[in-house]
Amino acid sequence: MKEYSAFSVLRNAFTGNRDWKPAWRKAEPKPAYDVVIVGGGGHGLATAYYLASEHGLTNVAVLEKGWLGSGNVGRNTTIVRSNYLLPANTAFYEHSMKLWEELSHELNYNVMFSQRGVLNLAHSPSQMDDYARRGNAMRHAGIDAELVSPERIARLVPGLDLSPEARFPVVGGLLQPRGGTARHDAVAWGYARGADRRGVDIIENCEVTGFLREGERVVGVATSRGEIRAAKVAVAVAGSTGQVMKLAGIENLPIESHVLQAFVSEALKPLIDTVITFGAGHLYVSQSDKGGLVFGGDIDGYNSYAQRGNLPVVEDVMSELVALFPGVARVRLLRSWGGIMDMSMDGSPIITTGPLPGMYLNSGWCYGGFKATPASGWCFAWTIARDEPHPLNAAFSLDRFRRGLVIDEKGQGATPRLH
Amino acid sequence: MLIPCPYCGPRDVGEFTYQGDANRVRPALDAPRAEWETFVYERVNTAGPHREHWQHSGGCRAHLTVVRDTLTHHVLSAEFVRPGPVAKAGS
Ligand SMILES: Cc1cc2nc3c(=O)[nH]c(=O)nc-3n(C[C@H](O)[C@H](O)[C@H](O)COP(=O)(O)OP(=O)(O)OC[C@H]3O[C@@H](n4cnc5c(N)ncnc54)[C@H](O)[C@@H]3O)c2cc1C
Ligand SMILES: [Zn+2]
Numbered sequence: 001m002k003e004y005s006a007f008s009v010l011r012n013a014f015t016g017n018r019d020w021k022p023a024w025r026k027a028e029p030k031p032a033y034d035v036v037i038v039g040g041g042g043h044g045l046a047t048a049y050y051l052a053s054e055h056g057l058t059n060v061a062v063l064e065k066g067w068l069g070s071g072n073v074g075r076n077t078t079i080v081r082s083n084y085l086l087p088a089n090t091a092f093y094e095h096s097m098k099l100w101e102e103l104s105h106e107l108n109y110n111v112m113f114s115q116r117g118v119l120n121l122a123h124s125p126s127q128m129d130d131y132a133r134r135g136n137a138m139r140h141a142g143i144d145a146e147l148v149s150p151e152r153i154a155r156l157v158p159g160l161d162l163s164p165e166a167r168f169p170v171v172g173g174l175l176q177p178r179g180g181t182a183r184h185d186a187v188a189w190g191y192a193r194g195a196d197r198r199g200v201d202i203i204e205n206c207e208v209t210g211f212l213r214e215g216e217r218v219v220g221v222a223t224s225r226g227e228i229r230a231a232k233v234a235v236a237v238a239g240s241t242g243q244v245m246k247l248a249g250i251e252n253l254p255i256e257s258h259v260l261q262a263f264v265s266e267a268l269k270p271l272i273d274t275v276i277t278f279g280a281g282h283l284y285v286s287q288s289d290k291g292g293l294v295f296g297g298d299i300d301g302y303n304s305y306a307q308r309g310n311l312p313v314v315e316d317v318m319s320e321l322v323a324l325f326p327g328v329a330r331v332r333l334l335r336s337w338g339g340i341m342d343m344s345m346d347g348s349p350i351i352t353t354g355p356l357p358g359m360y361l362n363s364g365w366c367y368g369g370f371k372a373t374p375a376s377g378w379c380f381a382w383t384i385a386r387d388e389p390h391p392l393n394a395a396f397s398l399d400r401f402r403r404g405l406v407i408d409e410k411g412q413g414a415t416p417r418l419h
Numbered sequence: 420m421l422i423p424c425p426y427c428g429p430r431d432v433g434e435f436t437y438q439g440d441a442n443r444v445r446p447a448l449d450a451p452r453a454e455w456e457t458f459v460y461e462r463v464n465t466a467g468p469h470r471e472h473w474q475h476s477g478g479c480r481a482h483l484t485v486v487r488d489t490l491t492h493h494v495l496s497a498e499f500v501r502p503g504p505v506a507k508a509g510s
Contacts, residue, residue, distance in 0.1 A: 242462075252462065252463060302471070302487075401456065
């Protein structure tokens with residue numbers, strides 16, 4: 001029987017809710033595993049889950065230096081979409097979308113995936129042309145996309161300033177109805193429980209401090225809780241990629257770490273029931289089930305490993321929100337925080353074997369790694385289990401820069417802070 | 420975050436434009452391809468004191484080399500990229 005069900009909720013209610021099992025065991029590190037995954041964020045946990053469920057590899061440990069959810073998986077604005085232009089991204093993120101659509105059932109854990117739609121606003125005719133091009137590319141790949149008129153937007157988002165006097169008048173938009181949001185913590189916890197129940201050890205407060213080597217080959221890790229040997233060592237540490245890879249002697253990577261801030265307002269009555277993005281700047285906003293507006297904008301724009309940002313971006317993001325929804329000008333901000341993003345040179349991720357023998361790397365998630373979580377774990381597990389990439393992540397190689405095969409969705413060139 | 424511009428004094432980060440890692444050295448035009456690949460696509464991505472370029476674009480417009488700790492955002496030093504004759508403020 002399923003661990004979580006209406007029946008189990010009822011049964012546990014009668015016994016005072018004393019019999020629930022913890023979602024994952026407090027595992028002690030064993031001396032050796034088949035696979036060790038460094039980083040217990042969404043991607044590391046999803047990788048462990050799919051290694052066990054898709055490839056039968058259960059002698060696996062996930063090592064997390066803090067607690068589960070302390071990284072970006074618990075800091076993001078939870079937007080899920082697959083509205084990309086370039087073929088490699090389109091196929092990968094749509095695979096992720098399909099996994100999202102089944103995820104709560106697959107994990108028997110409510111990740112609160114809500115397909116409330118993602119609406120990109122356009123503020124000029126040329127932007128509409130650009131959206132038409134991207135929308136057509138999506139539809140060509142079998143992904144839902146609709147160009148929408150201001151009249152339709154007025155019905156979808158009544159609170160939005162659609163007047164011609166708006167600072168940047170809205171001329172239309174691109175809607176992906178299947179896009180939406182999910183509960184980020186639940187994604188981490190759901191994958192963690194799924195992996196745990198299949199035998200994976202999830203080890204918190206276990207920082208990787210070095211790599212064990214036999215010649216070139218990586219044969220395990222040194223950690224704050226002792227040495228652990230492994231036939232395969234997979235790194236999925238998002239914003240910490242540079243620091244962790246340096247422990248293996250890799251000094252240079254096509255990645256810079258930057259800080260991205262996020263904001264939550266006090267709770268409001270229902271105002272926004274889709275995800276909206278502002279096209280004349282960079283702002284994305286949705287409303288949580290508790291009523292808070294959850295929103296963010298640009299990264300601060302300078303290299304950073306500090307999980308906090310500065311005030312110019314705060315001012316910028318607030319002014320963009322108020323440009324769209326003048327009515328929220330006097331709403332108070334409840335919380336803000338920052339997370340460290342692994343910004344890659346072309347804005348696309350890296351999921352690959354190597355760069356050293358015995359090692360596997362998952363990185364370069366920029367602003368958008370939360371929506372990638374299911375597909376990233378799925379593809380990374382495949383890559384680890386079979387020692388070669390799945391066709392869905394074959395393009396996300398580390399040598400694509402050298403080979404001139406960059407996947408630059410925005411056409412910004414090798415300037416990570418602009419992706 | 421305040422950046423102490425050697426010309427204008429300490430100013431808010433909002434007045435400055437980030438121009439990236441100052442440790443990168445542009446290879447010679449005829450340098451081997453691998454050197455150019457490293458220059459264009461790879462970064463050391465330092466955690467700790469980081470040499471980087473900023474322009475005081477909302478002020479005197481000077482280009483600065485700043486050393487800043489990427490773990491704390493603490494600015495350790497800021498100097499002109501190219502030292503040379505500088506007019507005195509107000510002159
Ligand atoms: C403010 C903000 C908003 C965002 N909004 C969105 C959004 O709306 N939609 C979207 O798709 N994406 C969004 N993202 C991006 C997304 O959150 C990330 O790309 C994604 O979570 C990264 O993968 P992860 O979950 O595995 O990372 P993390 O949760 O950061 O996991 C990495 C883990 O590695 C651990 N680690 C690091 N070093 C070590 C070590 N030496 N030993 C052991 N463990 C280590 C860390 O503690 C951390 O828990 C946002 C990010 C931020 C910061
Ligand atoms: Zn100045």
